[in-house]
Amino acid sequence: MNFAKNSFIVNNKLQLAIVDKRIPKNMETNLNNMGVSIIKSTCCSNTYEAIKYHPDISVCKLNDNNIVVAPNVYNYYKDVLKPYGFNVLCGDSIIKNKYPYNIHYNIVILKNFAIHNFKYTDKVILNYLEKNNIKKINVSQGYCKCSICIVDDNSLITSDEGIYKEVIKYGIDCLLIEKGHIDLFELNYGFIGGCSFLISNNELAFLGNIKNHPDYDKILDFIESKNKKLVSLSDDKLLDLGSVIPLLEY
Template identity: 45%
Template sequence: MNVRNPFIPIKKADAVIIDGRVEQEITKKLNKMDIQTIRTVKCEEVDEAIAYHPDIAIHPIDANTLVIAPNVFEYYKYIFKNRPIKLIKGDKYLKGNYPNDIAYNVARVSRYAIHNTKYTSPKLKYYLEKQGIRLIHVNQGYTKCSTAIVGSNSIITSDPSIYKACKKYNIDLLYIKSGYIKLPGYDYGFIGGATGVISEKEFLFTGRYDNHPNKKDIDKFLAKNNKKAVILSDKEIIDIGSIIPLKYN
């Protein structure tokens, strides 16, 4: 079975799910690129800093099928009622702090889903395995936050457990220093939460990453994977819980 990574649309995405708090500079840039922006709703039960993060409450099984935490399911049921997106209500309610807020924060690369599998939503596991996706256990729980999915078999991460695990599976990896990404409420954010892909060629950054010590390495890695960096804001790069692409047909 040839499984397409939902974080990398084959054709240009029709829309993206994005943190409901992002500034208009980012949404305006996306709209100019003919990308519709769907703002998240707050998940009241988790920490304020990540309460609007898409990758906390949503996991795309494929380009138009989403597993959504029951906490916020009714909001997305309303938002997507006239759009060709299939919604699956998750089985695990999110609450409090780690590890009770990570059930849907799963990274994807190649034929693998990477997560702390002790806490993955059982329903999400079922749908992943149904597609022939193999789960790789790591100690990190926020694996999607920590993983920038660049290509079908390539990722960028600053997490040592993700890097170590993925090396065993011949995944193309770039390991970078942690930090240098803004996340209000925390010391720093993560590369996966500050990026997204909207086509086979366009790799989005939420802001400028000139101050990152691995900037040249990142640029080379993107070029190797035939990706063009698209900067959505002139401000400092910020972790907004990933940019999740959607394709309506």
């Protein structure tokens, strides 16, 4: 059992992750059958219904055992995560109901880059980025992690044109896909980053059936070019549950 060394990258096989409490039972069962145990998120009642259980709204995993959590839900995650050896840091920013005051922790952190609208990034996270010389890629999209599927440290998938145009300037390989075709409770549609996550060093899992997406062939070609396989956790339509946050690896 080891800490997932990088923020969203799984180098071996995922063992433990934080997942939206509302995950459908069939998807939870399939994860358990793959050896992945889950910690269910708690409600951040200060923000709106569709995203109030999304882990990436109130939790940001840094590297190794460091995790920043919004003050709104700090006590819950401190009690749940400290027994595993995590250093649970209380963030500076309180999550509020509406955009942009609910995006402070919704950041993508890769090995060498961080991607966010840094006008609103939590100060504890900003200090960490500065201390570790992680280069900041500023984008206008605040729901940044929701919008980005992380394939590896230099490969991403997004439907956000602004993110796409910005990250390719830094030599990041990025696939731009069609918007929509992902459920997000009562909202019009969800995002690719909220329904996908790495479960091993060569497997990218989807909450639902990725074959139902109109850009499936493009996604498959892109993933295979990175020596990875696609795993669908159910036959249902893709569901945005906010980012699944990897914690421990085998």
